[in-house]
Amino acid sequence: MSRAVALKGHHHTCPDKEGNVPHVGGPIVQCQQDFVKINGVPIALVGDQLLCEGAGVIDTIATGSSCVRINGIPVARIGDATAHGGTIDEGDSSLKID
Numbered sequence: 001m002s003r004a005v006a007l008k009g010h011h012h013t014c015p016d017k018e019g020n021v022p023h024v025g026g027p028i029v030q031c032q033q034d035f036v037k038i039n040g041v042p043i044a045l046v047g048d049q050l051l052c053e054g055a056g057v058i059d060t061i062a063t064g065s066s067c068v069r070i071n072g073i074p075v076a077r078i079g080d081a082t083a084h085g086g087t088i089d090e091g092d093s094s095l096k097i098d
Contacts, residue, residue: 003077004091006044014086024054044076059084068097
């Protein structure tokens, strides 16, 4: 089933904690590439960084498309996992991929 592509600035959720401080989740803050964009915003890839706003720590995108890659790196989509066990919960519905 096709899912919306994640872009820089899109949100993720994070169940992890730093001691008693929940990570909560937050935006995709850094992308490895900036040449493939939707409406001027870079498409996110596996390995890109996300901010866990509750604890102020960095998470990374862990899974992505098995079919679509940029520079050999899978494109991230809504529902893809992060290294802290969270998921990307926002995507651009103008481009959906498997």
